[in-house]
Amino acid sequence: MAIDVPWSVLPEYHCFGCSPHNPSGLGLTFTPHEDGVEARFELGRAFESYPGVVHGGLVGVICDETMGNLIVLARQVPAFTVSLRTRYVAPLLVGRPYRCLARLRDEEPGPLIHAYADVVDADGAVRATATATYQSFDLAELALPEDEIALLSTRLATPNGA
Template identity: 65%
Template sequence: MSAPADPAAVRVPWSVIPDYHCFGCSPHNASGLRLTFTPHGDGLQARFRLDRSFESYPGIVHGGLTGVICDEVMGNLIVLARHAPAFTVSQRTRFLTPLLIDREYRCVAELSGSGSENLIHASAEIRDADDAVCAASAATYRPFALDAVRHQLSLRDDEVALLDQALTTANALSPNGVPS
């Protein structure tokens, strides 16, 4: 997996934890996607190119990763726009064409609808180099307070405090997802 370096990349709040291992966005996870994010229109995007280690059929990216990438971009949009992490409640992905190994793609996510305090709706599309839509995904997320799920997280107290501070001060995107 390789992602082009981008000086406009948004720093995700998780990066305050020196050794975070998110499969989607951590630069520390050698087996992960190592996605980086940039503001895009009314939301967030990630450009990516997957190598054969993410292959299903010969030359084809494993379909499950399509949903993972969409979920990762939508989830980080929520974190950056709403200053709160959120668990995925449901996700539906439509596959229009297979993603090919060693090709450039971008996933663009936006918040959909107004949502509520309890649920946030987002959508994402994966587009190829010609801007054709290869996959579309819609998901619902439930925001959570770090303290409320502390028993489920494998973070030390000092790391929870760092992350809580980073979430509070993140200002990359406005609450509706539009770059500020």
């Protein structure tokens, strides 16, 4: 079952990674898995670098989106990416199914949040890995109208969109 990201309360959100309202975006959806969240995806030729190969930058975007949304869902705070390191084990091919599995690192509570992700193919082989550090921030810092900030604040305070 897909998880509703907090941003879904805003009818005009256009996140490149996860918004269904962005026709040029990836349209990622997230589902729970045993230690975090996952995103299943299959990209076409519009997202390639070398012919038939998914652009590596998009692999980083997918990992960042999955880890970032896990943080928002698990910690109920928005966070921005401070650093992201992606390791490419093997090329991802267009037209093939993959899963990005994100988990939080065990750590002391604080403003910095650490996560990691693996991109695996249909056989379970790891094709890419990523680690990242995120910094939480206050929604009031966003350039949004006050009513949208209020909607997001309410949504973040409601675990799992209940």
